[in-house]
Structures are given as structure tokens and as C-alpha cells.
Amino acid sequence: MLYAKNRQLFKVQFIFTIYYFSTMRMKKLADEIYYVGVNDRHTHLFENMLPLPYGVSYNSYLIVDEKTALIDTVEISYSEIFIEKIQAVLQGRTLDYLVVNHMEPDHSGSIKQIKRIFPDVQIVGNAKTFGMIEGYYGITDNLHEVKEKDKLSLGKHVLEFIMTPMVHWPETMMTFDLTTGTLFSGDAFGSFRALDGGVLDSELNVGDFWEEMRRYYSNIVGKYGNPVQKAIHKFANVQINMICSTHGPVWKENIAQVISMYDKMSRYEGENGVVIAYGSMYGNTEQMAEVLANYLSDYGVKNIVVHNLSRTNASFVISDIFKYKGLIIGSPTYSNELYPEVSSLLMKIDTRDIKNRIYGYFGSFTWAGAAVKKLHAFGEKMDWDVCSTAVEEKQALKPERFAELEQLAKEMAEKLG
Numbered sequence: 001m002l003y004a005k006n007r008q009l010f011k012v013q014f015i016f017t018i019y020y021f022s023t024m025r026m027k028k029l030a031d032e033i034y035y036v037g038v039n040d041r042h043t044h045l046f047e048n049m050l051p052l053p054y055g056v057s058y059n060s061y062l063i064v065d066e067k068t069a070l071i072d073t074v075e076i077s078y079s080e081i082f083i084e085k086i087q088a089v090l091q092g093r094t095l096d097y098l099v100v101n102h103m104e105p106d107h108s109g110s111i112k113q114i115k116r117i118f119p120d121v122q123i124v125g126n127a128k129t130f131g132m133i134e135g136y137y138g139i140t141d142n143l144h145e146v147k148e149k150d151k152l153s154l155g156k157h158v159l160e161f162i163m164t165p166m167v168h169w170p171e172t173m174m175t176f177d178l179t180t181g182t183l184f185s186g187d188a189f190g191s192f193r194a195l196d197g198g199v200l201d202s203e204l205n206v207g208d209f210w211e212e213m214r215r216y217y218s219n220i221v222g223k224y225g226n227p228v229q230k231a232i233h234k235f236a237n238v239q240i241n242m243i244c245s246t247h248g249p250v251w252k253e254n255i256a257q258v259i260s261m262y263d264k265m266s267r268y269e270g271e272n273g274v275v276i277a278y279g280s281m282y283g284n285t286e287q288m289a290e291v292l293a294n295y296l297s298d299y300g301v302k303n304i305v306v307h308n309l310s311r312t313n314a315s316f317v318i319s320d321i322f323k324y325k326g327l328i329i330g331s332p333t334y335s336n337e338l339y340p341e342v343s344s345l346l347m348k349i350d351t352r353d354i355k356n357r358i359y360g361y362f363g364s365f366t367w368a369g370a371a372v373k374k375l376h377a378f379g380e381k382m383d384w385d386v387c388s389t390a391v392e393e394k395q396a397l398k399p400e401r402f403a404e405l406e407q408l409a410k411e412m413a414e415k416l417g
């Protein structure tokens with residue numbers, strides 16, 4: 001009787017399992033390579049500070065060969081659905097390897113859960129990875145250490161490991177599948193924006209991703225231009241057929257464009273255009289920004305973006321500063337300092353060590369000016385090409401200041417060429 005009951009229970013569970021798994025559609029990207037990542041449309045702020053208006057994906061990939069290997073995991077809130085996806089692909093097989101390309105918790109967050117389900121899994125990483133795995137998750141066993149160009153055969157697929165420190169953390173590495181020419185690139189070549197339906201670039205309107213890719217790169221990896229350049233050079237003569245990043249589309253049809261974009265951004269190469277970023281309490285500094293933008297237009301500059309720093313989240317401003325060569329910052333004097341929102345932007349620029357900008361500045365004050373001097377000092381510190389015309393107004397903007405604003409606009413336009 002008990003046997004019959006248990007059998008019935010098993011049957012119900014089995015049917016439920018089959019049904020449940022059959023509702024998941026797994027994307028096959030190449031022979032034996034599956035996408036098992038997830039979309040996050042819940043989180044408002046990435047790293048608790050960068051808005052995600054279109055969401056973000058945490059990408060993970062599973063290779064099912066004679067041996068099975070998972071490349072990176074996902075943010076912990078999604079670990080349950082993530083593991084169900086993995087089990088649906090594995091169909092009862094075990095997971096032999098977990099390759100950890102990057103330890104930031106948006107990718108390493110589910111390592112403990114993976115180890116709980118697959119206790120014998122070998123975790124593949126470098127010495128720095130393992131220090132972080134112990135520090136974050138207390139894991140010290142079943143570690144398979146790799147160094148530059150080490151290989152791991154899964155059967156048909158042979159994985160090669162390339163160390164790419166500081167793209168985006170010190171332990172970061174990439175995994176190259178020599179068999180298919182697939183580069184599992186970690187954060188590199190990643191983008192904000194959830195994958196709405198498609199996963200491969202050929203299945204998506206990729207035009208939707210370029211701005212979010214720049215915002216992602218500039219805010220997260222932006223400081224590490226040199227390490228990104230080194231990584232790009234390591235793959236200069238390698239035939240890459242597919243790039244599987246940890247965020248955003250899998251690149252197959254747009255590989256050259258994606259690499260070129262990362263190359264330009266990591267060299268801090270800006271397009272012809274100007275960002276005017278200002279703070280303003282009562283609209284006086286704002287009026288200066290407005291007049292300046294008009295003059296820039298008169299001098300033939302078409303790409304002009306004006307940002308009110310009290311309204312626009314700084315991540316969008318930073319993204320535009322990476323996009324354009326020209327930058328003009330305006331600030332009122334506030335308690336003998338820069339306006340706090342301007343100060344905050346300068347810190348974000350400094351943190352990312354943004355290079356090669358043509359720079360102008362302006363400001364206003366009520367009883368004693370300090371902002372313009374500080375803005376000048378910032379341009380010098382950044383070693384930028386600083387315009388010689390500084391514009392400073394006491395209280396409301398008056399017509400006699402227009403000539404100076406025009407001169408600043410003219411100088412900027414001429415330097416842009």
C-alpha cells in the first residue's frame with residue numbers, strides 16, 4: 001500500500017517536473033553551448049547607484065560535452081530559476097566544472113547554490129579568484145587553478161584561459177573556446193538592457209543597445225582603459241566567431257563594431273560634440289548654459305547635449321562625456337565651494353580618469369566667487385586642453401557677459417575642428 005502511494009507520488013512529481021521544465025525554452029548558441037542566463041527587470045539601481053530603465057541581463061553559459069562546464073553564474077536573487085535552467089539542459093547529468101571569469105557578485109552570487117546542488121563540481125579560476133571565493137563564500141575545496149593560456153579539455157571543446165586583470169576586477173579572466181571560436185568575455189563587451197526575447201544580436205534590434213553599452217562601459221569599466229586595451233590586443237590576431245559577455249546580447253554579427261566601440265571608449269576617443277553640464281539653484285547659471293549652447297550652435301557644433309545635474313542621473317552624463325570630445329561645466333558658488341551636484345560629477349570624472357577632453361567652464365556667484373577658480377583647477381588637474389576664456393557672472397546673467405560666452409563657444413568650436 002505504502003509502495004503504491006510512493007509510486008503515485010513519484011509519478012506526480014515526475015509529471016510536474018517534465019511539465020515545469022518543458023515551460024523553459026533554452027537557447028542553444030552553438031554546438032553544445034547553451035544560454036542559461038536571466039533577465040533582471042526588478043532592480044532599480046545597478047550597484048545600488050546606476051539606474052536600469054530597461055533592466056539588465058546576467059548571462060551564463062553551459063557547455064554540455066563529454067564533461068559539462070558552466071561559465072559564470074548569476075545574481076543571487078535569480079539563483080533558483082537559474083539552477084532550474086541548468087538542470088533542464090543537463091537532463092540528469094552532473095556539472096563537472098564551474099568556470100569563474102569574474103567574482104563581482106552579479107556573476108558569482110549563485111556559486112554557493114551551484115555547489116550545494118553539484119557538490120563535486122570543480123571550480124576553475126586563478127589564484128586571485130580563489131582568494132575572493134574564500135572571502136565572499138567561504139569555499140576552499142575542489143578548486144582547479146589556471147594560469148595564462150592554460151587549457152582544459154571537455155571532450156570536443158577545449159577551453160583556454162586568458163588573464164585580463166582589471167577588466168573589471170583584479171581576478172578577471174576570459175575563457176576562449178578554441179573549438180568554436182567563442183569568447184566568454186566577462187564584463188567586457190557587455191551592456192545594460194534586458195534581453196527581450198532574443199539572445200543573439202541577430203535576433204535583436206541592436207540599435208537599442210549602443211547607448212546602454214556606452215553607459216555600462218563608461219560607468220563601470222571606464223576607469224580601466226589601459227587594461228581593456230591590453231585585453232583587446234591579446235585577441236588582435238585571434239579569429240573570434242562569437243562573444244558571450246556577462247551582460248547584454250551575444251555578439252555574432254556585430255563583433256567588429258562591438259570591439260571597435262570598446263577600443264574607442266578605452267582610448268577615451270570622443271566624437272565631435274560638446275556636453276554642457278551645469279548646476280543651478282535659481283536658473284542664473286542655467287541661463288549661461290543656454291546662451292553658450294546657442295553660440296556653439298552658431299559656430300557649427302551640431303552635437304550639443306545640455307545636462308542639468310540636479311535632474312539627470314550622473315551615469316547618463318558620464319556616458320555622454322565619454323561620447324563627446326568637448327566638455328563645458330558650469331557651477332554657481334555654494335558656501336564658497338562648487339555646487340554639490342557639480343562637485344559630485346567632478347569626483348565621478350576623476351574616479352574614471354577620463355582623458356583627452358577639450359574643456360571649458362563658467363559660473364556665477366552672489367557675493368564672492370569660488371566656483372570658477374575651482375573649475376579651472378579641475379581642468380588643469382585632469383591635464384585637459386583647457387579653453388582660455390573663463391566666464392563668471394555676479395548674480396543674474398547680463399548682456400555684457402554675452403561676448404565672453406560667445407568667445408568661449410568659438411574657442412571650443414575651433415578646438416573641436
Ligand code: FEO
Pocket residue numbers: 102104106107168169187246247
Ligand atoms: Fe557585471 Fe563587474 O560585474
